[in-house]
Amino acid sequence: MLTVACAPINPGAGSSRPDATIEISSGPSLLVRDGTVTQGLLSFRGLHYLTNIKRGAEGACACEGRGKVYNLDSPREIGGTYLSDARGKLWRNEGGVEIEMNPPIAGAGKSFPLKIDYLGPALPRQ
Secondary structure, rough: OOOOOOOOOOHHHHHHHHOEEEEEEEEEEEOOOOOOEEEEEEEOEEEEHOOOOOOOEOOOOOOOOOEEEOOOOOHHOOOOEEEEEOOOOEEEOOOOOEEEEEEOOOOOOOOOEEEEEEEEEEEOOO
């Protein structure tokens, strides 16, 4: 059983601009059990970082969208378990990092947390 205590979600509290953005996309993969992998590309202070995204116990998260990230001091802080408001628009992890998603992620709430794993810097394409 997963329990995460969170204060009320208030994106950007104390900050008028997001600290970073994240773009989430899903695609087919032969390397995972259900055939779907979801990745995020975090843009923070002009650099890009990769993340893996899973949903609750099911693991798969076939979701797409862009988010504004608040309360982020370093890229590693994006990692964690995120809980959402009932609409799936505002997500918050145990460290206080908040993501405002557009469009909202369907099926949100405490029963379907998102797990974001920080993977490291994205390598430039050549």
